[in-house]
Amino acid sequence: MALLHTVNKSPFEKNALESCIRLALKGSSILLMEDGVYGAVKGTAKSSLVAGAKGKIAVYVLGPDLDARGVSKDKLIDGVKVVDYGGFVDLVAQHSATQAWL
């Protein structure tokens, strides 16, 4: 069981996503939530962060936070999975511990 990392900051404003990916072990997972969901969008100056982690880290994004911000699911980087709060709960239960990149 590996760690679940949560990132709630926009990658355009803070380095939380960048640091999280640098310090996330292969086989761990990242959940992008709150302003962190902008890191899951393809075709941006920061898309390479998540795209580059593919194969090493499973990336999830919180659907209600996408919806609140008007981010359409068809704009997500390939391979990013959308979960709701129930899915967030399942991810916490399925991983050995949760690390919040505040």
Place this chain on the structure above:
Amino acid sequence: MSDEGGTIKKFMYVNRKAPYGTIYALESLEVVLIGAAFDQDVSLAFVDDGVYQLVKGQNTKGVGMKNFSPTYNALGDYDVNKIYVEKESLDARGLTVDDLLPLKYEDEDDDWAEKDSICVISSAELAKLFDQQDVVFSF
């Protein structure tokens, strides 16, 4: 809540924020000091701007705030002596371990010899440490 007495968990306090600009560093240190009484397997990690918390020579007279950096020196007395600083974060900020507080502890398993608490490690090593934790506190 039931008391499962005797449980020892691996607790990691992750510090990623600079001191003074926000209160997180100070109040995080307060948790570490209280937590030391609970006999868990505690370690601290300083990453990103968190490394600025450990910089020596802090003088808060001019800003009128309490200088809490001397408190880090007391961590050794609380048996909090596993303090990991990420090398990449130091490098990115033009810092070396010589810029940091010389935190020490007395090793009871080695005739109370005085040893360094701070251990500068790479991102790869820190990632492995994070992965072993039962509880990760971040503030």
Place this chain on the structure above:
Amino acid sequence: MKFGILVNEGPYTHQASDSAYQFTKAALAKGHTIDRVFFYHDGVNNGTRFTTPPTDDRNLVNLWGGLAKEHNIDMVVCVAAAQRRGICDADEAKRHGKDGNNLADGFRISGLGQLIELGIQADRLVVFGD
């Protein structure tokens, strides 16, 4: 599974308290137990009953209080953080000679040891903050 929740920010300025509330509700709906919600840093501001948002906005203080009552959740406001930010119950008000108190129903004030204990006893600790 037993979950512990740490909330590091107050209501409204940051989404942290909303996210923590939605997570807690979802965890309960899935049959998990929430041992305790611990409020630290500006998170203590989730525990003042003087909060009066506009009527068309959610009242996070009442939402937390209602959830605590319905599911018997222990909701703890850190005493040291609360004192810094002017949150007190009747006992605290008396001890410090204040002319009133503002702790909301469903919350109690206690020490940081309650957070450490939560970390030890819960199967998972989830942190919400900024």
